[in-house]
Amino acid sequence: MGNASDTSPVFVSTISKEYDLLMGSLYSIFCLLSLLGNCILLLVAYQKWSSLKPAEFFIINLSISDLGMTVSLFPLAIPSSFSHRWLFGEITCQVYAACGVLFGLCSLANLTALSLVCCLKVCFPNHGNRFSSSHACLLVAGVWCYASVFAMGPLAQWGHYSAEPYGTACCIDWHAPNHELSALSYIICLFVFCYALPCTIIFLSYTFILLTVRGSHQAVQQHVSPQTKTSNAHALIVKLSVAVCIGFLGAWTPYAVVAMWAAFGDATQVPPAAFALAAIMAKSSTIYNPMVYLLCKPNFRKCLYRDTSAFRQKMCRGSPQPDQKEPFGSTLQRNKKDASVSTRFSNGHQESQGACLHCTEDGSLCHVSTPQRTACILTGSTYNEVTVSQLPAKLQADLL
Incomplete structure (x- = not known):
């Protein structure tokens, strides 16, 4: 040519x-x-x-x-x-x-x-x-x-x-x-x-x-x-x-x-x-x-932003550093093990690993990627599962 x-x-x-x-x-x-x-x-x-x-x-x-x-x-x-x-x-x-x-x-x-x-x-x-x-x-x-x-x-x-x-x-x-x-x-x-x-x-x-x-x-x-x-x-x-x-x-x-x-x-x-x-x-x-x-x-x-945050969290879990702050999800799992308490959702199902990977910065709201389109809300010291349609309109917009 x-x-x-x-x-x-x-x-x-x-x-x-x-x-x-x-x-x-x-x-x-x-x-x-x-x-x-x-x-x-x-x-x-x-x-x-x-x-x-x-x-x-x-x-x-x-x-x-x-x-x-x-x-x-x-x-x-x-x-x-x-x-x-x-x-x-x-x-x-x-x-x-x-x-x-x-x-x-x-x-x-x-x-x-x-x-x-x-x-x-x-x-x-x-x-x-x-x-x-x-x-x-x-x-x-x-x-x-x-x-x-x-x-x-x-x-x-x-x-x-x-x-x-x-x-x-x-x-x-x-x-x-x-x-x-x-x-x-x-x-x-x-x-x-x-x-x-x-x-x-x-x-x-x-x-x-x-x-x-x-x-x-x-x-x-x-x-x-x-x-x-x-x-x-x-x-x-x-x-x-x-x-x-x-x-x-x-x-x-x-x-x-x-x-x-x-x-x-x-x-x-x-x-x-x-x-x-x-x-x-x-x-x-x-x-x-x-x-x-x-x-x-x-x-x-x-x-x-959510995808890049999840990727960073996975990278942090893969190679944790002693002087670094643990990701929110890891801290929550460690606290559960220390307390020997199994946190359960309001519908009675036990929380699955990684269910709270997409939390807001303060950890108060998480999107759970399930076919039921549910979300978990931090109430006190436990998470309760609700459907997205039950959330206020502004929070629905943030999730969806």
Whole structure:
């Protein structure tokens, strides 16, 4: 594969070596952050899979598409940037470009579907309350099919893939519309159905949501909050979705502007450095989604904190140090043995080892991971088991 790239002039970088080194360095940082953030987000989602809301399915799908883009693009773009030329030949260039279009369009279509779901739940609650996880899965499948149509088009000779104008990566051939009608039709359809239409839907959806919120705060509280009134989960999803959409569109809009300039104007007048800068911003979109949701969504953040705390406690139990304070669970077990007293729950069942691994910092509230969804409450010096539904609303929100 390397011989083709050595002989073709389109695979030679047209920007300075300093710019290529900067691109390679930035791509390396984006790759590490994206791998770390998206893998953690998917792990947290796996841990709380049974309690995911339908709208959160799109967050998970967005993370999958971002991870796909990271794995398929960065390992090829980074060494090519540092080498000042595309290293992997024509066939790999076609695959690289198809993956970039597939995962990029999937992310945009996913955000469009998410905005519609948020609008449906807030502005049309009678219909939104019927939206289920199965509906979300169908929409997610539709998102991938929609993106696949446009990603496979150039491979079927509707449009073309080629090297980027700056030479160290591949994407759609933006010069082809200047001299080929089929390529022009592909670019027009791509712009209308994969940029202008999704952006319009996203803008209108969140505009309707804003008008609904301003028009009736009481109605929004009723529509957005779950029936248990424990949290404003859907309202938070709306806010975070807006943040992700702004970040994603902000990252991809410069590339769309430069691409349209090349496709519908004089392509020779577009500086390669403009494409390079726009590509850097576009690839940075892979890190926004996990940053927003892991840092700003309480239940994701609590789940991550709970898992890391449990891991630290297990590590401490595995290699205890004489001068370290024992974890709460270990202290409780040792005190039980010293007192020779078997602590029992209110239902008469003896406490199982590790039942209190997920306590709050003061040790007063623990989540017991059983199918019965129970919790244990510290009353005096003993723990009593209760069902989660019997707890106050605020404590239910903390646990769930």
